[in-house]
Amino acid sequence: MKHFTILSTMILSAAAFAQDKPVEKPAEPVKDTLGYQTTPMIPGSKWHVHDGLRPQPRIVTPGEYSTQEKVGTAPSDAVVLFDGKDLSQWKSGNGEAKWKVENGYFECVPKTGTLGTKGQWGPDVQVHIEWMAPPPAGKGQGRGNSGLFFHGRYEVQVLDSFDNPTYPDGQATAIYGQTPPLVNATRPPQTWNTYDVIFNGPRFDAEGKVLKPAYVTIFHNGVLTQNHTELTGSTPHQQVGKYTKHGEKTDITLQDHGNTMRFRNVWIRELKPSGE
Numbered sequence: 001m002k003h004f005t006i007l008s009t010m011i012l013s014a015a016a017f018a019q020d021k022p023v024e025k026p027a028e029p030v031k032d033t034l035g036y037q038t039t040p041m042i043p044g045s046k047w048h049v050h051d052g053l054r055p056q057p058r059i060v061t062p063g064e065y066s067t068q069e070k071v072g073t074a075p076s077d078a079v080v081l082f083d084g085k086d087l088s089q090w091k092s093g094n095g096e097a098k099w100k101v102e103n104g105y106f107e108c109v110p111k112t113g114t115l116g117t118k119g120q121w122g123p124d125v126q127v128h129i130e131w132m133a134p135p136p137a138g139k140g141q142g143r144g145n146s147g148l149f150f151h152g153r154y155e156v157q158v159l160d161s162f163d164n165p166t167y168p169d170g171q172a173t174a175i176y177g178q179t180p181p182l183v184n185a186t187r188p189p190q191t192w193n194t195y196d197v198i199f200n201g202p203r204f205d206a207e208g209k210v211l212k213p214a215y216v217t218i219f220h221n222g223v224l225t226q227n228h229t230e231l232t233g234s235t236p237h238q239q240v241g242k243y244t245k246h247g248e249k250t251d252i253t254l255q256d257h258g259n260t261m262r263f264r265n266v267w268i269r270e271l272k273p274s275g276e
Contacts, residue, residue, distance in 0.1 A: 057274045074267035082266040090115050105264040120249035123201035124271040132262040133160035133189040140166040147255035150199050153234040161186040173218045173225040176235040181225035208245035
């Protein structure tokens, strides 16, 4: 009888505790106060048309455009590679940068070699760079020549192409040795030219097979000169380039072609899908 009484007390206590314990209600679905959850799904995505629950784009404060007299500024999410003061973000080989800095720009010192960034970004990036060619000397590829390289192998040509004929796939903003620019938008020597380059890096599988080639879009002084142009491989001189596997992140390198080219207002942005 004693055992029965204890057991009954325990059962009654458990029942009372169960009654006192609050019942957990299922979480209410998040309400879409900005858009719709009743519209069709966008093919290939998990979002409805006008889906208000879709991640909002990050807020970026735009920079200011440069003029010939005044250098501009970078967007708030950019990595500034040159701020007019020093080459702390750059190197020559594995040592300190050997190009010179003065008056808010840096200048190639001929025969000192390529200048490269210490950092890497990618696989998809936006690069802004402004350059100035020296007074005309020579012609064709011998006049105001440099190059903007991604992964050390894909070159966007930098050249004084103002009234300076040369082979078309070697003009300013050409994908060197592959694709001429749509138009020649080069300003005269001793004035600033602006490149805005979108580089979509190639993707490889584990065996080195190309899953997706590289693409380049370029605005030269605000004029579209490469429109999502596919690269067929690397960009060697007098040869047809090919792809070889490399990492997804890229450094930025500038070529020493023996000309005293000047550069300013250099910055880079990694490009990511909205909401990441």
